[in-house]
Amino acid sequence: MKIDEAAVPLIVPNPGEPRLTERVAGIDQTGAAVEINVTVERPLTLYLNAQEIVTMMTIGDYPEYLALGYLLNQNMLKYSDVVTEVEYHDDLQVVVVRTEHHTNFEAKLKKRTQTSGCAQGTAFGDLLEAVESVALPQAQLRTSWLYQMTHTINTMPSLYLEAGAIHGCVLCKEGTPVCYTEDVGRHNAVDKIAGWIYRHGIDPADKILYTTGRLTSEMVIKTVRMGIPILVSRSGFTAWGVDLARQVGLTLVGRARGKRFIALSGAERIVYDQKLAFVEEESARHKRKGEGRDE
Amino acid sequence: MKIDEAAVPLIVPNPGEPRLTERVAGIDQTGAAVEINVTVERPLTLYLNAQEIVTMMTIGDYPEYLALGYLLNQNMLKYSDVVTEVEYHDDLQVVVVRTEHHTNFEAKLKKRTQTSGCAQGTAFGDLLEAVESVALPQAQLRTSWLYQMTHTINTMPSLYLEAGAIHGCVLCKEGTPVCYTEDVGRHNAVDKIAGWIYRHGIDPADKILYTTGRLTSEMVIKTVRMGIPILVSRSGFTAWGVDLARQVGLTLVGRARGKRFIALSGAERIVYDQKLAFVEEESARHKRKGEGRDE
Numbered sequence: 001m002k003i004d005e006a007a008v009p010l011i012v013p014n015p016g017e018p019r020l021t022e023r024v025a026g027i028d029q030t031g032a033a034v035e036i037n038v039t040v041e042r043p044l045t046l047y048l049n050a051q052e053i054v055t056m057m058t059i060g061d062y063p064e065y066l067a068l069g070y071l072l073n074q075n076m077l078k079y080s081d082v083v084t085e086v087e088y089h090d091d092l093q094v095v096v097v098r099t100e101h102h103t104n105f106e107a108k109l110k111k112r113t114q115t116s117g118c119a120q121g122t123a124f125g126d127l128l129e130a131v132e133s134v135a136l137p138q139a140q141l142r143t144s145w146l147y148q149m150t151h152t153i154n155t156m157p158s159l160y161l162e163a164g165a166i167h168g169c170v171l172c173k174e175g176t177p178v179c180y181t182e183d184v185g186r187h188n189a190v191d192k193i194a195g196w197i198y199r200h201g202i203d204p205a206d207k208i209l210y211t212t213g214r215l216t217s218e219m220v221i222k223t224v225r226m227g228i229p230i231l232v233s234r235s236g237f238t239a240w241g242v243d244l245a246r247q248v249g250l251t252l253v254g255r256a257r258g259k260r261f262i263a264l265s266g267a268e269r270i271v272y273d274q275k276l277a278f279v280e281e282e283s284a285r286h287k288r289k290g291e292g293r294d295e
Numbered sequence: 296m297k298i299d300e301a302a303v304p305l306i307v308p309n310p311g312e313p314r315l316t317e318r319v320a321g322i323d324q325t326g327a328a329v330e331i332n333v334t335v336e337r338p339l340t341l342y343l344n345a346q347e348i349v350t351m352m353t354i355g356d357y358p359e360y361l362a363l364g365y366l367l368n369q370n371m372l373k374y375s376d377v378v379t380e381v382e383y384h385d386d387l388q389v390v391v392v393r394t395e396h397h398t399n400f401e402a403k404l405k406k407r408t409q410t411s412g413c414a415q416g417t418a419f420g421d422l423l424e425a426v427e428s429v430a431l432p433q434a435q436l437r438t439s440w441l442y443q444m445t446h447t448i449n450t451m452p453s454l455y456l457e458a459g460a461i462h463g464c465v466l467c468k469e470g471t472p473v474c475y476t477e478d479v480g481r482h483n484a485v486d487k488i489a490g491w492i493y494r495h496g497i498d499p500a501d502k503i504l505y506t507t508g509r510l511t512s513e514m515v516i517k518t519v520r521m522g523i524p525i526l527v528s529r530s531g532f533t534a535w536g537v538d539l540a541r542q543v544g545l546t547l548v549g550r551a552r553g554k555r556f557i558a559l560s561g562a563e564r565i566v567y568d569q570k571l572a573f574v575e576e577e578s579a580r581h582k583r584k585g586e587g588r589d590e
Binding site: 021022024025026027028029030031034036038039040041042057143163164165184214215216217218235236237238239240241242259260261262263264265267270272276 | 316317319320321322323324325326329331333334335336337352438458459460479509510511512513530531532533534535536537554555556557558559560562565567571
């Protein structure tokens with residue numbers, strides 16, 4: 001059954017939501033009193049059926065998408081598992097994902113805890129295996145979409161612009177953001193996107209994923225698991241991220257700022273349809289104000 | 296026994312080390328061929344005695360410090376545990392920390408795996424408890440040290456300047472770096488510092504910790520566990536990071552760039568001994584070239 005994606009509510013940052021930032025008093029370099037907005041982080045404990053999985057630090061805005069996306073991206077939940085319910089208990093800071101049958105992951109965990117203790121170690125090997133067999137769809141990245149996309153993201157109101165100290169992930173169709181998530185951890189922002197895609201049955205094949213963070217092996221693996229053929233970042237690369245992207249034919253574009261970008265994998269999807277003379281360099285106003293290193 | 300800290304070898308970035316970066320070919324926005332340096336990340340699997348703990352992604356430069364620091368910062372190893380050996384197997388990408396007796400953590404893990412599966416969730420609660428009882432030492436943060444420190448860090452050769460996509464953590468005494476670590480994850484960089492402190496019996500009381508990353512609850516908890524009274528970052532804050540810092544009296548200084556900084560906790564340790572007129576604004580040359588968002 002084909003989903004009517006136009007009917008799915010878009011997700012955009014909600015910097016006005018009072019739960020997401022806090023006003024904090026301090027002093028500056030002259031000793032003068034100042035007040036600034038800071039991002040809130042709160043613990044959220046995730047259960048898969050009766051199994052406690054992890055406690056995550058999150059801004060807490062989309063616990064259901066985060067829970068589903070985390071489980072999918074860690075390969076603890078398969079796309080073939082039937083999720084019957086996602087319960088979020090705001091007072092307990094707990095989210096429970098219930099499936100029709102016990103998942104493969106729970107069985108695996110029981111067997112392995114005796115020998116390997118924490119499932120985090122073994123999960124990564126599983127993820128790599130799962131990624132290596134993926135075939136990504138054909139797709140285009142028109143440079144006109146790329147510039148429209150980065151310009152829109154840099155100028156759209158966000159928690160980042162409000163309080164800083166946050167990462168963003170944006171799922172785009174052509175040049176237009178359809179799901180823009182933010183969180184204190186880059187991994188949370190991308191997991192929320194995965195949860196949104198899964199919950200609404202969105203087609204990943206014609207989408208582009210943008211991240212403010214670096215193009216590491218983890219980001220590449222998650223993008224590939226979601227079935228998205230193109231990953232773009234304003235930040236840099238790691239060597240393993242590039243290797244994995246090349247293995248599976250993911251288009252990997254980094255250092256995308258103003259006119260500039262570098263593609264280190266899957267460049268055959270890029271269509272140079274934008275005259276560079278009409279693209280602005282990133283102005284100081286569009287630069288990320290609280291910039292740290294490029295993660 | 297008082298350690299002679301001057302005899303402990305300093306740790307500085309080693310951007311010339313060929314194992315840490317890789318030359319990768321790609322194309323730029325004009326379609327022209329380019330070659331850039333990218334940071335290498337590799338998996339490292341950590342064992343505590345016979346117990347597999349986790350697989351970490353790391354640049355791989357100080358596996359022993361990383362292993363010890365990870366275990367200490369996760370409260371899996373106590374400062375009172377006697378470490379008999381740290382074995383690193385380069386070919387297997389494995390590091391094994393051996394202790395005289397089985398650790399408390401291993402006993403805990405055995406008991407808990409039946410009910411909570413992965414130890415990651417419960418570990419965080421333990422960490423919070425451990426932090427709440429800490430009393431940090433009295434100390435000073437002279438603004439002259441702060442400016443000397445940030446200037447030195449911004450201009451010292453590093454993997455960051457070489458290849459980007461990396462985080463740095465720097466332990467300083469007064470204005471001088473004594474241990475400057477880098478890694479693909481901020482948590483690894485700080486864990487290596489913890490391992491270095493532990494291995495050499497360094498006194499944390501007169502030290503200042505600098506991070507390129509954000510001042511989250513995780514960074515605050517790790518700093519407090521190491522017994523360091525002052526934490527500085529060029530990036531921003533999260534609300535919980537500020538709350539925790541205030542609870543334990545950690546001095547928390549963020550957005551430290553050029554002349555500017557903001558202190559949101561423990562400002563009583565700050566001594567304004569530097570005339571601001573003599574401090575340079577951060578020049579474009581000293582700005583982090585690959586800046587992404589502030590993590």
